[in-house]
Amino acid sequence: KQEVTQIPAALSVPEGENLVLNCSFTDSAIYNLQWFRQDPGKGLTSLLLIQSSQREQTSGRLNASLDKSSGRSTLYIAASQPGDSATYLCAVRPSSNDYKLSFGAGTTVTVRA
Amino acid sequence: GAGVSQSPSNKVTEKGKDVELRCDPISGHTALYWYRQRLGQGLEFLIYFQGNSAPDKSGLPSDRFSAERTGESVSTLTIQRTQQEDSAVYLCASSLGRGGAVAGELFFGEGSRLTVL
Numbered sequence A: 001k002q003e004v005t006q007i008p009a010a011l012s013v014p015e016g017e018n019l020v021l022n023c024s025f026t027d028s029a030i031y032n033l034q035w036f037r038q039d040p041g042k043g044l045t046s047l048l049l050i051q052s053s054q055r056e057q058t059s060g061r062l063n064a065s066l067d068k069s070s071g072r073s074t075l076y077i078a079a080s081q082p083g084d085s086a087t088y089l090c091a092v093r094p095s096s097n098d099y100k101l102s103f104g105a106g107t108t109v110t111v112r113a
Numbered sequence B: 001g002a003g004v005s006q007s008p009s010n011k012v013t014e015k016g017k018d019v020e021l022r023c024d025p026i027s028g029h030t031a032l033y034w035y036r037q038r039l040g041q042g043l044e045f046l047i048y049f050q051g052n053s054a055p056d057k058s059g060l061p062s063d064r065f066s067a068e069r070t071g072e073s074v075s076t077l078t079i080q081r082t083q084q085e086d087s088a089v090y091l092c093a094s095s096l097g098r099g100g101a102v103a104g105e106l107f108f109g110e111g112s113r114l115t116v117l
Helices: none
Strands: A004-007 A010-014 A019-023 A032-038 A044-051 A056-059 A062-067 A072-077 A086-095 A107-112 B005-007 B010-013 B021-023 B031-039 B042-048 B053-054 B065-069 B074-078 B089-094 B112-116
Touching: A004 A086, A010 A019, A019 A086, A019 A107, A032 A056, A032 A062, A032 A072, A044 A056, A044 A062, A056 A086, A072 A086, A072 B010, B005 B089, B010 B021, B021 B089, B031 B074, B042 B065, B042 B074, B074 B089
Parallel strands: A010 A107, B010 B112
Antiparallel strands: A004 A019, A019 A072, A032 A044, A032 A086, A056 A062, A062 A072, A086 A107, B005 B021, B021 B074, B031 B042, B031 B089, B042 B053, B065 B074, B089 B112
């Protein structure tokens, strides 16, 4: 059974600092990995999707890397802003025929102005 | 529509009553998912639809929970004889399904917050 872990559970940084969020998974046989953002009381917003054949994806200030062999993904957010404050979740999809994602519990980020 | 739409956004009900939660996926998305998120906890998978069929119902917590999808579009999650432990946010997501470079990317709705008194 795939276990997805996100450490730390919470993170507080001053505005302008770069953020590094970690996601680890126990079974390296994955199809893809997706990073989401969740604001309080809201649904999830997709940030980046990395296919198993890719090593990284970038979108604006966000960059996500994937190391399948070590079971890790890292989300980097450059030059953080107070608007980046949210909970960030990673989710792993096991195979092309299995659509059930395994989610981590998330990292709650606070960016202080 | 432009995104995944869920209704109602909030529902307060009394223990023992039945509730129906609705999800309108993004047009053309063949895959649809229901997840549950209890306060302060992670997402819990409930059920997945490919088209109108549900190949994986393994996450439904009990026989009080059921879901259907019609016209490869709208889905309804029904909870019968609600209990206090059913209180949670119920999130629906959709994805394109098979094929394509971004196949499998999930797009979530805002959720339906259920409170059982």
